[in-house]
Amino acid sequence: MEERSTSSTAVSTPGFLRRCVFSTDHKVVGLQYFFLSFAAVLIGTVLSLLMRIHLVWPTVSLPFFGTIKPENYLAFLTMHGTLMVFFVLSTVPQSGFGNYFLPLQLGVSEMAFPKLNAAGFWTTLLSFLILIAAFFVPGGASGAGWTQYPPLSAIANSGPGQALGTDLWLVSMGLFCVASVMGAINFITTTLKMRTPGMDLMRMPLTCWTWFVTAILSLLAFSVLLAAVILLLLDRNAGTAFFVPAGLIVSGKAVAQTGGSPLLWQHLFWFFGHPEVYIAILPGMGVTSHVLSVFSRKPVFGYRAMVWAIVAIGFLGFLVWGHHMFVSGMNPYAAFAFSALTTAIAVPSAIKTFNWIGTIWDGRIRFTTPLLFSVGFVSLFITGGLTGPLLAQPALDIYLHDTYFVVAHFHLIMAMAGLFAIFAATHFWFPKMFGRMMNERLGALHFWITFLGSYAIFMPMHLLGTAGHPRRYSELTGVQYVAAMAPLQKFVTVAAIITMSGQIIFLVNFFWSMFKGPTAPANPWECTTLEWTLPSPTPAGGFGEHVPMVNRGAYEYSAPGAETDYLMQDAPGS
Amino acid sequence: MPITSGHETETPPKLGGGGPGKISRRRGYGGDDGDHGRPDDFSSSRSRLRRYRVGVALFSVCVTMLFLGIGSAYVVTQGMGPWNHEAGSRVSIWRPLLLPYRQLWLNSLLLIASSVTLEFARRGMLKKQEFSTMGIRPPRFKTEFPWLAITVVFGLGFLAGQFLVWNTLRHQGVYLGGAASGSFFYTLTGLHAVHLAGGLAVLLYALCGDWTGRKFESQQIAVDATGWYWHFMALLWFGIFALLHFARG
Numbered sequence: 001m002e003e004r005s006t007s008s009t010a011v012s013t014p015g016f017l018r019r020c021v022f023s024t025d026h027k028v029v030g031l032q033y034f035f036l037s038f039a040a041v042l043i044g045t046v047l048s049l050l051m052r053i054h055l056v057w058p059t060v061s062l063p064f065f066g067t068i069k070p071e072n073y074l075a076f077l078t079m080h081g082t083l084m085v086f087f088v089l090s091t092v093p094q095s096g097f098g099n100y101f102l103p104l105q106l107g108v109s110e111m112a113f114p115k116l117n118a119a120g121f122w123t124t125l126l127s128f129l130i131l132i133a134a135f136f137v138p139g140g141a142s143g144a145g146w147t148q149y150p151p152l153s154a155i156a157n158s159g160p161g162q163a164l165g166t167d168l169w170l171v172s173m174g175l176f177c178v179a180s181v182m183g184a185i186n187f188i189t190t191t192l193k194m195r196t197p198g199m200d201l202m203r204m205p206l207t208c209w210t211w212f213v214t215a216i217l218s219l220l221a222f223s224v225l226l227a228a229v230i231l232l233l234l235d236r237n238a239g240t241a242f243f244v245p246a247g248l249i250v251s252g253k254a255v256a257q258t259g260g261s262p263l264l265w266q267h268l269f270w271f272f273g274h275p276e277v278y279i280a281i282l283p284g285m286g287v288t289s290h291v292l293s294v295f296s297r298k299p300v301f302g303y304r305a306m307v308w309a310i311v312a313i314g315f316l317g318f319l320v321w322g323h324h325m326f327v328s329g330m331n332p333y334a335a336f337a338f339s340a341l342t343t344a345i346a347v348p349s350a351i352k353t354f355n356w357i358g359t360i361w362d363g364r365i366r367f368t369t370p371l372l373f374s375v376g377f378v379s380l381f382i383t384g385g386l387t388g389p390l391l392a393q394p395a396l397d398i399y400l401h402d403t404y405f406v407v408a409h410f411h412l413i414m415a416m417a418g419l420f421a422i423f424a425a426t427h428f429w430f431p432k433m434f435g436r437m438m439n440e441r442l443g444a445l446h447f448w449i450t451f452l453g454s455y456a457i458f459m460p461m462h463l464l465g466t467a468g469h470p471r472r473y474s475e476l477t478g479v480q481y482v483a484a485m486a487p488l489q490k491f492v493t494v495a496a497i498i499t500m501s502g503q504i505i506f507l508v509n510f511f512w513s514m515f516k517g518p519t520a521p522a523n524p525w526e527c528t529t530l531e532w533t534l535p536s537p538t539p540a541g542g543f544g545e546h547v548p549m550v551n552r553g554a555y556e557y558s559a560p561g562a563e564t565d566y567l568m569q570d571a572p573g574s
Numbered sequence: 575m576p577i578t579s580g581h582e583t584e585t586p587p588k589l590g591g592g593g594p595g596k597i598s599r600r601r602g603y604g605g606d607d608g609d610h611g612r613p614d615d616f617s618s619s620r621s622r623l624r625r626y627r628v629g630v631a632l633f634s635v636c637v638t639m640l641f642l643g644i645g646s647a648y649v650v651t652q653g654m655g656p657w658n659h660e661a662g663s664r665v666s667i668w669r670p671l672l673l674p675y676r677q678l679w680l681n682s683l684l685l686i687a688s689s690v691t692l693e694f695a696r697r698g699m700l701k702k703q704e705f706s707t708m709g710i711r712p713p714r715f716k717t718e719f720p721w722l723a724i725t726v727v728f729g730l731g732f733l734a735g736q737f738l739v740w741n742t743l744r745h746q747g748v749y750l751g752g753a754a755s756g757s758f759f760y761t762l763t764g765l766h767a768v769h770l771a772g773g774l775a776v777l778l779y780a781l782c783g784d785w786t787g788r789k790f791e792s793q794q795i796a797v798d799a800t801g802w803y804w805h806f807m808a809l810l811w812f813g814i815f816a817l818l819h820f821a822r823g
Contacts, residue, residue, distance in 0.1 A: 112625050185632045193625050223636040227643030234761065239751020242647065246656075246667075259667055259754050261654055264647050271643070 019540075024114035027538055029121050030100030031433065033091055036125060040087035043132070047080040049500055052493040056486075058475050071160045073474030074143030078161070079135070081146030082169065085280065086176055087128055089418045093283035094218070095124070095183055097425050098211040100433065102187060104531035105205050107196025107550060107570070109542025112189035116182050123179035131172035134165040142166040145472070147269055150243035150262045154235045155250045170233050177226035180218045187215035196530070198550030202307070203569070205529050205554040206300060209307050210286030213314040217275045217282070220318070225272035228265060235260070263328055270321035278317040280414055282310060284421025285352060288374045291424050292356055294527050295371035296363025297565055299555040302355045309348035309355075316345045326397040335394040342392035349385060353378065364558075368525070369443030373424035376451045377417050383455075384413025387462070402472070405465025408458045416454045423450070423506070430513065431520030435537035438517060442509040446502060453499025460488050528566050529554055619707055619791050626799040634806040637769060641762070641810060645817055648758045652823050668823040669753040674742045678815060681735035688728030689808045692777075695721035696801035699794040706790065714790075722781050722797065725804075729774045736767050755823065762814050770807050776800045 020028060053060065054068040061067050068076075103111055111117045134141040143161040144153040148169065156163045191212040195204075204212075231242040241257035243265045248255040293300045300306060322330065322338030356378050365371065387409040391397050400406060423446075430438045465471075469485050476482045523532040530548050531538070548570040556567040655667045695718045702718075705711055740760065748756035777800050783793040 113629060116629075181633075181636050185629050185636070188632055189625055189628045193621070193628055219632060219636050220639050223639035224643040227640045227647075230765070231644065231647065231761070234750070234757070239749075240757040240761070241754065242651070242757065257751075259651075259654075261651065264650060267650075268643055268647065 022118070024110075024118045025540065026099050026103050026111045026114065026117060027433075027540075027542075029117050030096055030098070032121050033099060033124070034096040036121075036128060037088050037092040037096060040083045040091070040128065044080050044083035044088060045500055045503070047076045047083070049496065051076050051080065052496045054474060056490050056493040068474070070474040071140065071143055074145075074159075074472075075135075075141040075161050075165070077472065078142050078145050078148075078169070079131070082131060082173075084415060085146055085276065086173070087124075087131075088422075089280035089414065090180070090218075090276065091124070092422050093287070093418065093425065094187075094211060094214050094279065095120070097207075097287070097429065098187060098214075098283060099183075101429065101531055102190060102208055102211050103194070104432075104534065104538065104542065105208050105529050105554075106191065106194060106199055107530045107543065107548040108190070108194045109544065111186050112194055113186050117186050120179045120182035120186070123175050123182065127172045127175035127179060130168050130175065134161075134168040134172075137164040137168065139163045139165055142169040147273065148232070148265075149269075150232065150235070150265050151245065151248055151250070151255075153265075154232060154243050154262075155248070155255060156236060157253070158250045167233070167236060170229050170236070174226060174229045174233070177222040177229065180222040181226075184215040184218035184222070187211055188219065191215075196548050196550055199569075200550075202304070203550060203553045205286075206289040206303070206306055206310070207283070207286040209310050210282045213310050214279050214282045217279050217314050217317065221272045221275035221279065224268055225276075228268035228272070231268075232265065263325075266325050266328060267321070270324040271318075273324060274321040275314075275317045277410075277414055278313055280418050281421075282313065284377060284418050284425075285310070287421045287425045287428070288356060288377045289352075289359070290529075291370045291374040291428055292359045292378075293555045293557065294428075294525055295366045295368055295374075296360045297366070297557045298359055298363040299553075299557055300355065301358030301361070302351070303553065303555065305351055306355055309351040312348040313345060313352075316341060316348070320345065323392055323397070326394045327401045332394070339392050339394055343389055346385075346389055349381075349388075353382060353385075368427070369438065369440055369447060370424045370428035370525075372444060372447040372451075373420045373427065376447065376454075377420040377424065379451075380412050380417040380420060380454060384409060384411075384417060388413065400465055402470050403465035404461040404469050404471050407471050408461035408465060411461075412454070412458050416458065420450075423447075426510070428525070429531075430510075431524050431536045432531055432534075432538055434514050434517075435520055436513050436515075436517035437520050437524060438513040439509050442505055446505040446509065449502030449505070450499060453495055453502060456495035457492055457499060460492050464488055464492075526564075526566050528556055528568050530569055533568060533570060619703065622791075623703075623795050623798060626795050627802060630799045630802045630806075634803065637806075637810065640765070641814065644758070644762060644765070645814075648762070648817060649821055651754050651758070652821055666823065669755050670823040671743070671748060671755045671759060671818075672746060673818060673822065674739055677735060677739050677742060681732050681739065682811065682815065684728050684732045684735060685808050685811055688725045688732065689805050691721050691728065692725040692797075692801050692804050694718075695725065696798050699790075699797050703791060703794045718797070719781070722777060726774060726777050726781065729770065729777070729804075733767055733771065733774075736763055739763070759818060762818070766807070766811055766814055769810075773800050773803050773807060776803075 023029065050062070050065075050068060051073060053062070054073055059067060099111070099117065103109065139160040139162070141161050142148070142153070142165040143159055144166060148166070152158050152162065153166055156166070191204075191208065231240070234240040235242050235244055235257070239257060241260040243262050244255060244257040244260045245262055246258040248258075289300050289306055320338055320342045322334060323342045326335055326338075360375070387405070391400060391406065391409055427438055427443055430436070464485055467481070467485060469482055469489075470476070520536040522535050524536070525532070530550070533548065534543065550569045551571065551573065552567060552569055554569060556562070556569075558565050559567050652668050653664070653666075655664045657663075658665050698718045698721070702711075702714070740763070743756065743759065748759070750757055750760040776796055780788075780793045780796040780800070783790075783796070
């Protein structure tokens, strides 16, 4: 705290609004993204809890809400997916931690375009508010799922949430695309043009590599989603028929528009949607590599292989969108090509997994909370990843696609693994962000509850799926084979309630530590990267006048002959 | 045994993250600009310019993706139609447009002309900025002002021309909410016009720089970045024109 006050007076203190709200400082923008996602994750979690309760006790009347009607369930489903995918998984790891730590790890004190960066955040916030506003308009929020397949999403009278709610969803997503592109341009330019002397591309921490590749994916993918969103908005409001097929009858009335193709939306959406999966998980992979190396006191195993695996995953991510559409009646030859390419992603993914295990193998492991969460990430990534090659087979996917098996797959590999990386990053960088340490004991307790809880929630869903339990339905009454699975559904809901209650430990730990935690030293974890050369919390001016000179790679732990077991990147001599 | 820099005596063990003792291949060091924020330095304004150029290049990639998305939708929709089992082929339901070529070519010429005039302004300002950072003469905006003003007029002319094209099509009975060919025409040309208008706004910002007290350097960067963007917009326009012509059905 002492250091912060001295440094901020040195850089002439502006008012609170300029300093913490309308700031163009990358650290402030990063924290703004972080807390925006905090709000989003709380809403998204409550929505999933409501859905789980409804699935098991459909008639229960909730306080302040009443019973959940089918259209409410679909709206919850849509909003849970949208909030979690866009405003949590794509926002915290990339825009939150990326904004805060990319410049610092590269040894500079600001982004390439600070104003554009701040504009990106305000656009994201606007997008978030518009999305949430959909709950409060007539008909409520959209119920077409986070993928918004037309014609359901293209026709306003096709359901209660399909009127204004869906328009708001589309406007919100359009703005989110614009904001993501702003951020991506900033990240790429910063990485290419702003690195401190000596910071070769191949000396960058793997976190920077993943932020960089993720930014490239965002740049290419979000533009295509924007195109799709514009076309769908025109379909809904200007009478075009890009996605509306001929002869469509909705609610007993013939639709005037004709001649479009709903499949076109699926192609455009998934051309974005699959890279989006990697946009969500790549920064998590970077954090995992980084944290595993730090707490094993060993260099990352196969740094170059890791870099090329990141690039390969990013590249292949653009060639596999068709595997989301195996059930759309696509040409089997096309399905085969998409299947083969999808299976190919297993190779770089396996390289990464192998290298993570290689990194901690025989290391002098320090069992801190960030390490626990990173090991948890690897575990969930393997478990969720193993079902990937299964779903990549069209014949299997046609059976499993609309069942809980897919829910289990993407929640484990994207949602849970992504969340574990976020927790690891939060515990790891908390000292640098807030100048205090989080409680390790509470951290470990939170880890074990969340880790066991994740498996308890999602493992049974594989069984539900293979037994043919369809997903997306709010209630399936009178279906014999589904009724037999009720006990398993109940188990999942109970596990979900316990796991979500366990998150209170994290909230308490986070906010208590923010104000009352023990003061953090500059480099509590004994890391090598440049952000740890600064005092904790990071002073407002970053490196200020000082230009760090980088002399070595990012993972020099236990270097033979060195005096300490780690060599800072900017330590003299090499 | 400390790690030494003596490469002849022993090679240091290879470690993660590129390993120790590696020297940057580039001249200077890592980052392409060897400069750290001395505002009036030659390399500083140069590096700021380069940064903006990278930004514009990236933005152009993103706009390209947007139009590729819609363009591929155009091609796919054009080839769609119900399957005729007896003939064993698709029945086309695409309604080709009668494009007002004369108007479109006139607009294209305006856009090319504006690209050329903007290039004059861009090169002139770039040279002045470099002279000024060398301390040879203070930068003045006067000579480039006309080129920039002409560009803005041509740009507005292009937009007006596009508006007239839409008007022509409207009189033919082609509407945004009608047949797919018309929807795509208005969407593609409309989005292009919106993007061009964005470039126009930045040019106006640079033009008004003298009155709003902007530094010459900021004006120069605005013109340079917009210059590249503008050329890209012209290229994109010909891409759209080619698509509309060759895939008109």
